[in-house]
Amino acid sequence: MEQQSISTAKAGIVTSLQARCSVIAAANPTRGKYNQQLPLGQNVELTEPILSRFDVLCVVLDRADPIEDETLEQFVVESQMRSHPHYGEVDEIVRGTGAGARRVDKVDKDIISHDLLRKYIMYARDKICPRIDSIDQDMLEKLYGDLRREQVGECMRITVRYLESVIRMSEAFARMHLRDTVRQDDVDHAILNFSKYLAPITGEHERAHKILQDLVKEHVRGFVLSHGAVPGKCVVEREELDLRCHDYGILDIKAYLESDLFKAAFEYKKNKGQIILTLPH
Known part of the structure:
Protein backbone atom coordinates (compact mmCIF):
# COMPACT_ATOMS: atom_id res chain seq x y z
CA MET A 1 0.00 0.00 0.00
CA GLU A 2 1.09 3.56 -0.67
CA GLN A 3 1.83 4.74 2.89
CA GLN A 4 2.13 1.18 4.28
CA SER A 5 -0.28 2.13 7.03
CA ILE A 6 -4.00 2.54 7.56
CA SER A 7 -5.78 4.94 9.89
CA THR A 8 -8.87 3.93 11.82
CA ALA A 9 -11.34 5.75 14.06
CA LYS A 10 -13.87 3.34 15.52
CA ALA A 11 -15.41 2.66 18.93
CA GLY A 12 -13.51 5.55 20.44
CA ILE A 13 -10.14 4.29 19.17
CA VAL A 14 -8.17 6.58 16.88
CA THR A 15 -4.92 5.06 15.72
CA SER A 16 -2.71 4.19 12.77
CA LEU A 17 -1.92 0.54 12.05
CA GLN A 18 0.89 -0.94 9.99
CA ALA A 19 -0.27 -2.43 6.71
CA ARG A 20 2.88 -3.51 4.91
CA CYS A 21 1.32 -5.52 2.14
CA SER A 22 0.79 -5.48 -1.59
CA VAL A 23 -2.66 -5.05 -3.10
CA ILE A 24 -3.58 -6.78 -6.38
CA ALA A 25 -6.94 -5.86 -7.91
CA ALA A 26 -8.70 -6.91 -11.11
CA ALA A 27 -11.61 -5.29 -12.90
CA ASN A 28 -13.70 -6.21 -15.93
CA PRO A 29 -14.67 -3.54 -18.50
CA THR A 30 -18.05 -2.02 -17.75
CA ARG A 31 -19.49 -2.72 -21.21
CA GLY A 32 -18.20 -6.28 -21.42
CA LYS A 33 -15.48 -5.35 -23.93
CA TYR A 34 -12.45 -3.12 -23.45
CA ASN A 35 -12.53 -0.04 -25.70
CA GLN A 36 -8.94 0.84 -26.57
CA GLN A 37 -9.95 4.33 -27.65
CA LEU A 38 -11.06 5.27 -24.13
CA PRO A 39 -8.86 5.85 -21.07
CA LEU A 40 -8.51 3.04 -18.56
CA GLY A 41 -10.62 4.88 -16.00
CA GLN A 42 -13.62 5.11 -18.33
CA ASN A 43 -13.38 1.41 -19.18
CA VAL A 44 -13.47 0.24 -15.58
CA GLU A 45 -15.25 3.26 -14.04
CA LEU A 46 -12.58 3.87 -11.42
CA THR A 47 -11.64 7.40 -10.47
CA GLU A 48 -8.18 8.85 -11.02
CA PRO A 49 -7.46 9.07 -7.25
CA ILE A 50 -8.04 5.31 -6.98
CA LEU A 51 -6.02 4.40 -10.09
CA SER A 52 -3.13 6.62 -9.04
CA ARG A 53 -2.59 4.50 -5.93
CA PHE A 54 -1.43 1.51 -8.00
CA ASP A 55 2.21 1.24 -9.05
CA VAL A 56 1.49 -0.92 -12.11
CA LEU A 57 -1.57 -0.94 -14.37
CA CYS A 58 -1.91 -3.74 -16.92
CA VAL A 59 -4.58 -4.13 -19.59
CA VAL A 60 -5.15 -7.76 -20.63
CA LEU A 61 -6.93 -8.06 -23.99
CA ASP A 62 -8.41 -11.30 -25.29
CA ARG A 63 -7.72 -11.30 -29.03
CA ALA A 64 -8.46 -14.33 -31.19
CA ASP A 65 -5.07 -15.28 -32.64
CA PRO A 66 -4.53 -18.90 -33.77
CA ILE A 67 -0.78 -18.75 -33.21
CA GLU A 68 -0.95 -17.14 -29.76
CA ASP A 69 -3.87 -19.39 -28.77
CA GLU A 70 -1.82 -22.50 -29.58
CA THR A 71 1.15 -21.11 -27.65
CA LEU A 72 -1.08 -20.44 -24.64
CA GLU A 73 -2.52 -23.95 -24.84
CA GLN A 74 0.95 -25.48 -24.83
CA PHE A 75 2.00 -23.31 -21.91
CA VAL A 76 -1.02 -24.32 -19.80
CA VAL A 77 -0.60 -28.04 -20.54
CA GLU A 78 3.16 -28.03 -19.93
CA SER A 79 2.72 -26.02 -16.72
CA GLN A 80 0.48 -28.78 -15.42
CA MET A 81 3.14 -31.34 -16.38
CA ARG A 82 5.91 -29.40 -14.62
CA SER A 83 3.82 -29.06 -11.45
CA HIS A 84 3.74 -32.84 -10.99
CA PRO A 85 5.91 -33.86 -7.99
CA HIS A 86 7.78 -36.47 -10.08
CA TYR A 87 8.33 -34.23 -13.13
CA GLY A 88 12.12 -34.03 -12.72
CA GLU A 89 12.53 -37.80 -12.38
CA VAL A 90 12.02 -38.46 -16.12
CA ASP A 91 14.02 -37.28 -19.11
CA GLU A 92 11.14 -36.78 -21.51
CA ILE A 93 7.36 -36.54 -21.58
CA VAL A 94 5.08 -37.71 -24.39
CA ARG A 95 2.25 -35.35 -25.24
CA GLY A 96 -1.06 -36.51 -26.69
CA THR A 97 -2.40 -39.94 -27.54
CA GLY A 98 -2.50 -42.07 -30.66
CA ALA A 99 -0.72 -40.44 -33.58
CA GLY A 100 -0.05 -37.36 -31.46
CA ALA A 101 1.86 -39.46 -28.95
CA ARG A 102 4.90 -39.22 -31.20
CA ARG A 103 5.37 -35.63 -30.10
CA VAL A 104 7.96 -35.69 -27.31
CA ASP A 105 8.92 -32.82 -24.98
CA LYS A 106 12.34 -32.86 -23.35
CA VAL A 107 12.37 -32.04 -19.66
CA ASP A 108 14.21 -28.77 -19.06
CA LYS A 109 16.58 -29.46 -16.18
CA ASP A 110 17.25 -25.72 -15.76
CA ILE A 111 13.70 -25.00 -14.60
CA ILE A 112 13.79 -24.42 -10.86
CA SER A 113 11.30 -26.07 -8.56
CA ALA A 199 0.58 8.65 -25.56
CA PRO A 200 -2.22 10.96 -26.69
CA ILE A 201 -5.46 9.60 -28.04
CA THR A 202 -5.17 9.71 -31.83
CA GLY A 203 -7.71 11.11 -34.26
CA GLU A 204 -10.51 9.12 -35.83
CA HIS A 205 -8.62 8.47 -39.07
CA GLU A 206 -5.62 7.09 -37.18
CA ARG A 207 -7.87 4.85 -35.09
CA ALA A 208 -9.65 3.50 -38.17
CA HIS A 209 -6.28 2.92 -39.82
CA LYS A 210 -5.07 0.90 -36.83
CA ILE A 211 -8.29 -1.17 -36.87
CA LEU A 212 -7.84 -1.90 -40.58
CA GLN A 213 -4.22 -2.93 -40.03
CA ASP A 214 -5.35 -5.36 -37.31
CA LEU A 215 -7.94 -6.85 -39.66
CA VAL A 216 -5.27 -7.34 -42.33
CA LYS A 217 -3.04 -9.15 -39.82
CA GLU A 218 -5.91 -11.46 -38.87
CA HIS A 219 -6.63 -12.29 -42.53
CA VAL A 220 -2.98 -12.93 -43.32
CA ARG A 221 -2.53 -15.18 -40.25
CA GLY A 222 -5.58 -17.20 -41.24
CA PHE A 223 -4.31 -17.62 -44.81
CA VAL A 224 -0.85 -18.67 -43.64
CA LEU A 225 -2.30 -21.28 -41.27
CA SER A 226 -4.55 -22.68 -44.01
CA HIS A 227 -2.18 -22.59 -46.99
CA GLY A 228 1.29 -22.42 -45.45
CA ALA A 229 2.27 -19.36 -47.49
CA VAL A 230 1.82 -15.58 -47.46
CA PRO A 231 -0.83 -14.33 -49.93
CA GLY A 232 0.03 -11.89 -52.70
CA LYS A 233 -2.74 -9.54 -51.60
CA CYS A 234 -5.18 -9.20 -48.73
CA VAL A 235 -8.84 -8.34 -49.27
CA VAL A 236 -10.98 -6.89 -46.47
CA GLU A 237 -14.69 -6.33 -46.99
CA ARG A 238 -15.89 -2.78 -46.35
CA GLU A 239 -18.77 -4.18 -44.28
CA GLU A 240 -16.31 -6.01 -42.01
CA LEU A 241 -14.34 -2.80 -41.39
CA ASP A 242 -17.59 -0.90 -40.74
CA LEU A 243 -18.64 -3.39 -38.07
CA ARG A 244 -15.24 -3.41 -36.38
CA CYS A 245 -15.02 0.40 -36.36
CA HIS A 246 -18.56 0.63 -35.01
CA ASP A 247 -17.44 -1.43 -32.00
CA TYR A 248 -14.88 1.28 -31.24
CA GLY A 249 -17.30 4.19 -31.62
CA ILE A 250 -16.38 5.13 -35.22
CA LEU A 251 -19.74 5.31 -36.98
CA ASP A 252 -18.71 6.55 -40.44
CA ILE A 253 -15.46 5.64 -42.23
CA LYS A 254 -16.23 7.36 -45.54
CA ALA A 255 -13.89 10.26 -44.78
CA TYR A 256 -11.13 7.83 -43.76
CA LEU A 257 -11.44 5.90 -47.05
CA GLU A 258 -10.93 9.19 -48.91
CA SER A 259 -7.99 10.32 -46.75
CA ASP A 260 -4.35 10.38 -47.81
CA LEU A 261 -3.53 8.10 -44.88
CA PHE A 262 -5.71 5.34 -46.35
CA LYS A 263 -4.71 5.87 -49.99
CA ALA A 264 -1.01 5.71 -49.16
CA ALA A 265 -1.33 2.04 -48.15
CA PHE A 266 -4.63 0.62 -49.43
CA GLU A 267 -6.82 0.53 -52.53
CA TYR A 268 -10.60 0.73 -52.29
CA LYS A 269 -12.80 -0.97 -54.91
CA LYS A 270 -16.02 0.92 -54.30
CA ASN A 271 -18.14 -1.12 -56.74
CA LYS A 272 -17.20 -4.36 -54.95
CA GLY A 273 -17.00 -2.90 -51.45
CA GLN A 274 -13.50 -4.33 -51.00
CA ILE A 275 -10.33 -2.89 -49.50
CA ILE A 276 -7.17 -4.34 -51.05
CA LEU A 277 -3.60 -4.37 -49.77
CA THR A 278 -0.85 -5.70 -52.01
CA LEU A 279 1.70 -7.62 -49.95
CA PRO A 280 5.42 -7.78 -50.78
CA HIS A 281 6.78 -11.16 -51.90
Whole structure:
Protein backbone atom coordinates (compact mmCIF):
# COMPACT_ATOMS: atom_id res chain seq x y z
CA MET A 1 0.00 0.00 0.00
CA GLU A 2 1.09 3.56 -0.67
CA GLN A 3 1.83 4.74 2.89
CA GLN A 4 2.13 1.18 4.28
CA SER A 5 -0.28 2.13 7.03
CA ILE A 6 -4.00 2.54 7.56
CA SER A 7 -5.78 4.94 9.89
CA THR A 8 -8.87 3.93 11.82
CA ALA A 9 -11.34 5.75 14.06
CA LYS A 10 -13.87 3.34 15.52
CA ALA A 11 -15.41 2.66 18.93
CA GLY A 12 -13.51 5.55 20.44
CA ILE A 13 -10.14 4.29 19.17
CA VAL A 14 -8.17 6.58 16.88
CA THR A 15 -4.92 5.06 15.72
CA SER A 16 -2.71 4.19 12.77
CA LEU A 17 -1.92 0.54 12.05
CA GLN A 18 0.89 -0.94 9.99
CA ALA A 19 -0.27 -2.43 6.71
CA ARG A 20 2.88 -3.51 4.91
CA CYS A 21 1.32 -5.52 2.14
CA SER A 22 0.79 -5.48 -1.59
CA VAL A 23 -2.66 -5.05 -3.10
CA ILE A 24 -3.58 -6.78 -6.38
CA ALA A 25 -6.94 -5.86 -7.91
CA ALA A 26 -8.70 -6.91 -11.11
CA ALA A 27 -11.61 -5.29 -12.90
CA ASN A 28 -13.70 -6.21 -15.93
CA PRO A 29 -14.67 -3.54 -18.50
CA THR A 30 -18.05 -2.02 -17.75
CA ARG A 31 -19.49 -2.72 -21.21
CA GLY A 32 -18.20 -6.28 -21.42
CA LYS A 33 -15.48 -5.35 -23.93
CA TYR A 34 -12.45 -3.12 -23.45
CA ASN A 35 -12.53 -0.04 -25.70
CA GLN A 36 -8.94 0.84 -26.57
CA GLN A 37 -9.95 4.33 -27.65
CA LEU A 38 -11.06 5.27 -24.13
CA PRO A 39 -8.86 5.85 -21.07
CA LEU A 40 -8.51 3.04 -18.56
CA GLY A 41 -10.62 4.88 -16.00
CA GLN A 42 -13.62 5.11 -18.33
CA ASN A 43 -13.38 1.41 -19.18
CA VAL A 44 -13.47 0.24 -15.58
CA GLU A 45 -15.25 3.26 -14.04
CA LEU A 46 -12.58 3.87 -11.42
CA THR A 47 -11.64 7.40 -10.47
CA GLU A 48 -8.18 8.85 -11.02
CA PRO A 49 -7.46 9.07 -7.25
CA ILE A 50 -8.04 5.31 -6.98
CA LEU A 51 -6.02 4.40 -10.09
CA SER A 52 -3.13 6.62 -9.04
CA ARG A 53 -2.59 4.50 -5.93
CA PHE A 54 -1.43 1.51 -8.00
CA ASP A 55 2.21 1.24 -9.05
CA VAL A 56 1.49 -0.92 -12.11
CA LEU A 57 -1.57 -0.94 -14.37
CA CYS A 58 -1.91 -3.74 -16.92
CA VAL A 59 -4.58 -4.13 -19.59
CA VAL A 60 -5.15 -7.76 -20.63
CA LEU A 61 -6.93 -8.06 -23.99
CA ASP A 62 -8.41 -11.30 -25.29
CA ARG A 63 -7.72 -11.30 -29.03
CA ALA A 64 -8.46 -14.33 -31.19
CA ASP A 65 -5.07 -15.28 -32.64
CA PRO A 66 -4.53 -18.90 -33.77
CA ILE A 67 -0.78 -18.75 -33.21
CA GLU A 68 -0.95 -17.14 -29.76
CA ASP A 69 -3.87 -19.39 -28.77
CA GLU A 70 -1.82 -22.50 -29.58
CA THR A 71 1.15 -21.11 -27.65
CA LEU A 72 -1.08 -20.44 -24.64
CA GLU A 73 -2.52 -23.95 -24.84
CA GLN A 74 0.95 -25.48 -24.83
CA PHE A 75 2.00 -23.31 -21.91
CA VAL A 76 -1.02 -24.32 -19.80
CA VAL A 77 -0.60 -28.04 -20.54
CA GLU A 78 3.16 -28.03 -19.93
CA SER A 79 2.72 -26.02 -16.72
CA GLN A 80 0.48 -28.78 -15.42
CA MET A 81 3.14 -31.34 -16.38
CA ARG A 82 5.91 -29.40 -14.62
CA SER A 83 3.82 -29.06 -11.45
CA HIS A 84 3.74 -32.84 -10.99
CA PRO A 85 5.91 -33.86 -7.99
CA HIS A 86 7.78 -36.47 -10.08
CA TYR A 87 8.33 -34.23 -13.13
CA GLY A 88 12.12 -34.03 -12.72
CA GLU A 89 12.53 -37.80 -12.38
CA VAL A 90 12.02 -38.46 -16.12
CA ASP A 91 14.02 -37.28 -19.11
CA GLU A 92 11.14 -36.78 -21.51
CA ILE A 93 7.36 -36.54 -21.58
CA VAL A 94 5.08 -37.71 -24.39
CA ARG A 95 2.25 -35.35 -25.24
CA GLY A 96 -1.06 -36.51 -26.69
CA THR A 97 -2.40 -39.94 -27.54
CA GLY A 98 -2.50 -42.07 -30.66
CA ALA A 99 -0.72 -40.44 -33.58
CA GLY A 100 -0.05 -37.36 -31.46
CA ALA A 101 1.86 -39.46 -28.95
CA ARG A 102 4.90 -39.22 -31.20
CA ARG A 103 5.37 -35.63 -30.10
CA VAL A 104 7.96 -35.69 -27.31
CA ASP A 105 8.92 -32.82 -24.98
CA LYS A 106 12.34 -32.86 -23.35
CA VAL A 107 12.37 -32.04 -19.66
CA ASP A 108 14.21 -28.77 -19.06
CA LYS A 109 16.58 -29.46 -16.18
CA ASP A 110 17.25 -25.72 -15.76
CA ILE A 111 13.70 -25.00 -14.60
CA ILE A 112 13.79 -24.42 -10.86
CA SER A 113 11.30 -26.07 -8.56
CA HIS A 114 8.39 -24.26 -6.92
CA ASP A 115 9.95 -24.76 -3.50
CA LEU A 116 13.23 -23.15 -4.55
CA LEU A 117 11.41 -20.26 -6.19
CA ARG A 118 9.38 -19.72 -3.01
CA LYS A 119 12.53 -19.69 -0.88
CA TYR A 120 14.20 -17.23 -3.27
CA ILE A 121 11.25 -14.83 -3.07
CA MET A 122 11.07 -15.07 0.73
CA TYR A 123 14.82 -14.43 1.06
CA ALA A 124 14.71 -11.44 -1.30
CA ARG A 125 11.73 -9.96 0.51
CA ASP A 126 13.04 -10.44 4.05
CA LYS A 127 16.81 -10.00 3.69
CA ILE A 128 17.34 -7.54 0.82
CA CYS A 129 16.69 -3.82 1.41
CA PRO A 130 18.12 -1.88 -1.55
CA ARG A 131 19.32 1.69 -1.02
CA ILE A 132 18.45 4.39 -3.52
CA ASP A 133 21.30 6.78 -2.74
CA SER A 134 23.23 5.85 -5.88
CA ILE A 135 20.53 6.61 -8.46
CA ASP A 136 20.41 9.76 -10.54
CA GLN A 137 18.07 12.05 -8.62
CA ASP A 138 18.21 14.69 -11.36
CA MET A 139 16.88 12.10 -13.79
CA LEU A 140 13.89 11.35 -11.56
CA GLU A 141 13.15 15.04 -11.14
CA LYS A 142 13.31 15.53 -14.90
CA LEU A 143 11.05 12.51 -15.43
CA TYR A 144 8.36 13.93 -13.17
CA GLY A 145 8.56 17.33 -14.82
CA ASP A 146 8.33 15.80 -18.31
CA LEU A 147 5.37 13.64 -17.34
CA ARG A 148 3.52 16.65 -15.94
CA ARG A 149 4.19 18.77 -19.04
CA GLU A 150 3.45 16.12 -21.66
CA GLN A 151 0.19 14.73 -20.31
CA VAL A 152 -2.44 15.60 -22.87
CA GLY A 153 -6.10 15.10 -23.65
CA GLU A 154 -7.80 12.41 -21.61
CA CYS A 155 -4.60 10.68 -20.51
CA MET A 156 -4.41 9.84 -16.85
CA ARG A 157 -3.32 12.77 -14.71
CA ILE A 158 0.25 12.49 -13.45
CA THR A 159 0.73 13.12 -9.73
CA VAL A 160 3.67 12.82 -7.36
CA ARG A 161 2.47 9.29 -6.57
CA TYR A 162 3.91 8.14 -9.90
CA LEU A 163 7.34 9.39 -8.89
CA GLU A 164 7.04 7.33 -5.72
CA SER A 165 5.93 4.37 -7.84
CA VAL A 166 9.09 4.64 -9.97
CA ILE A 167 11.21 4.50 -6.83
CA ARG A 168 9.31 1.49 -5.46
CA MET A 169 9.54 -0.35 -8.78
CA SER A 170 13.28 0.42 -9.00
CA GLU A 171 13.75 -1.06 -5.53
CA ALA A 172 11.76 -4.13 -6.56
CA PHE A 173 13.95 -4.74 -9.62
CA ALA A 174 17.08 -4.47 -7.47
CA ARG A 175 15.58 -6.82 -4.88
CA MET A 176 14.84 -9.40 -7.59
CA HIS A 177 18.57 -9.50 -8.36
CA LEU A 178 19.52 -9.57 -4.65
CA ARG A 179 21.34 -6.23 -4.89
CA ASP A 180 21.87 -3.92 -1.93
CA THR A 181 21.73 -0.76 -4.04
CA VAL A 182 19.46 0.46 -6.82
CA ARG A 183 21.32 0.81 -10.10
CA GLN A 184 20.58 3.12 -12.98
CA ASP A 185 19.27 0.26 -15.15
CA ASP A 186 16.71 -0.51 -12.41
CA VAL A 187 15.44 3.05 -12.68
CA ASP A 188 15.40 2.88 -16.48
CA HIS A 189 13.41 -0.36 -16.33
CA ALA A 190 10.84 1.21 -14.00
CA ILE A 191 10.50 4.32 -16.16
CA LEU A 192 9.45 2.19 -19.16
CA ASN A 193 6.21 1.42 -17.33
CA PHE A 194 5.12 5.04 -17.70
CA SER A 195 5.40 5.41 -21.48
CA LYS A 196 1.67 4.63 -21.85
CA TYR A 197 0.73 7.75 -19.90
CA LEU A 198 2.38 10.01 -22.49
CA ALA A 199 0.58 8.65 -25.56
CA PRO A 200 -2.22 10.96 -26.69
CA ILE A 201 -5.46 9.60 -28.04
CA THR A 202 -5.17 9.71 -31.83
CA GLY A 203 -7.71 11.11 -34.26
CA GLU A 204 -10.51 9.12 -35.83
CA HIS A 205 -8.62 8.47 -39.07
CA GLU A 206 -5.62 7.09 -37.18
CA ARG A 207 -7.87 4.85 -35.09
CA ALA A 208 -9.65 3.50 -38.17
CA HIS A 209 -6.28 2.92 -39.82
CA LYS A 210 -5.07 0.90 -36.83
CA ILE A 211 -8.29 -1.17 -36.87
CA LEU A 212 -7.84 -1.90 -40.58
CA GLN A 213 -4.22 -2.93 -40.03
CA ASP A 214 -5.35 -5.36 -37.31
CA LEU A 215 -7.94 -6.85 -39.66
CA VAL A 216 -5.27 -7.34 -42.33
CA LYS A 217 -3.04 -9.15 -39.82
CA GLU A 218 -5.91 -11.46 -38.87
CA HIS A 219 -6.63 -12.29 -42.53
CA VAL A 220 -2.98 -12.93 -43.32
CA ARG A 221 -2.53 -15.18 -40.25
CA GLY A 222 -5.58 -17.20 -41.24
CA PHE A 223 -4.31 -17.62 -44.81
CA VAL A 224 -0.85 -18.67 -43.64
CA LEU A 225 -2.30 -21.28 -41.27
CA SER A 226 -4.55 -22.68 -44.01
CA HIS A 227 -2.18 -22.59 -46.99
CA GLY A 228 1.29 -22.42 -45.45
CA ALA A 229 2.27 -19.36 -47.49
CA VAL A 230 1.82 -15.58 -47.46
CA PRO A 231 -0.83 -14.33 -49.93
CA GLY A 232 0.03 -11.89 -52.70
CA LYS A 233 -2.74 -9.54 -51.60
CA CYS A 234 -5.18 -9.20 -48.73
CA VAL A 235 -8.84 -8.34 -49.27
CA VAL A 236 -10.98 -6.89 -46.47
CA GLU A 237 -14.69 -6.33 -46.99
CA ARG A 238 -15.89 -2.78 -46.35
CA GLU A 239 -18.77 -4.18 -44.28
CA GLU A 240 -16.31 -6.01 -42.01
CA LEU A 241 -14.34 -2.80 -41.39
CA ASP A 242 -17.59 -0.90 -40.74
CA LEU A 243 -18.64 -3.39 -38.07
CA ARG A 244 -15.24 -3.41 -36.38
CA CYS A 245 -15.02 0.40 -36.36
CA HIS A 246 -18.56 0.63 -35.01
CA ASP A 247 -17.44 -1.43 -32.00
CA TYR A 248 -14.88 1.28 -31.24
CA GLY A 249 -17.30 4.19 -31.62
CA ILE A 250 -16.38 5.13 -35.22
CA LEU A 251 -19.74 5.31 -36.98
CA ASP A 252 -18.71 6.55 -40.44
CA ILE A 253 -15.46 5.64 -42.23
CA LYS A 254 -16.23 7.36 -45.54
CA ALA A 255 -13.89 10.26 -44.78
CA TYR A 256 -11.13 7.83 -43.76
CA LEU A 257 -11.44 5.90 -47.05
CA GLU A 258 -10.93 9.19 -48.91
CA SER A 259 -7.99 10.32 -46.75
CA ASP A 260 -4.35 10.38 -47.81
CA LEU A 261 -3.53 8.10 -44.88
CA PHE A 262 -5.71 5.34 -46.35
CA LYS A 263 -4.71 5.87 -49.99
CA ALA A 264 -1.01 5.71 -49.16
CA ALA A 265 -1.33 2.04 -48.15
CA PHE A 266 -4.63 0.62 -49.43
CA GLU A 267 -6.82 0.53 -52.53
CA TYR A 268 -10.60 0.73 -52.29
CA LYS A 269 -12.80 -0.97 -54.91
CA LYS A 270 -16.02 0.92 -54.30
CA ASN A 271 -18.14 -1.12 -56.74
CA LYS A 272 -17.20 -4.36 -54.95
CA GLY A 273 -17.00 -2.90 -51.45
CA GLN A 274 -13.50 -4.33 -51.00
CA ILE A 275 -10.33 -2.89 -49.50
CA ILE A 276 -7.17 -4.34 -51.05
CA LEU A 277 -3.60 -4.37 -49.77
CA THR A 278 -0.85 -5.70 -52.01
CA LEU A 279 1.70 -7.62 -49.95
CA PRO A 280 5.42 -7.78 -50.78
CA HIS A 281 6.78 -11.16 -51.90
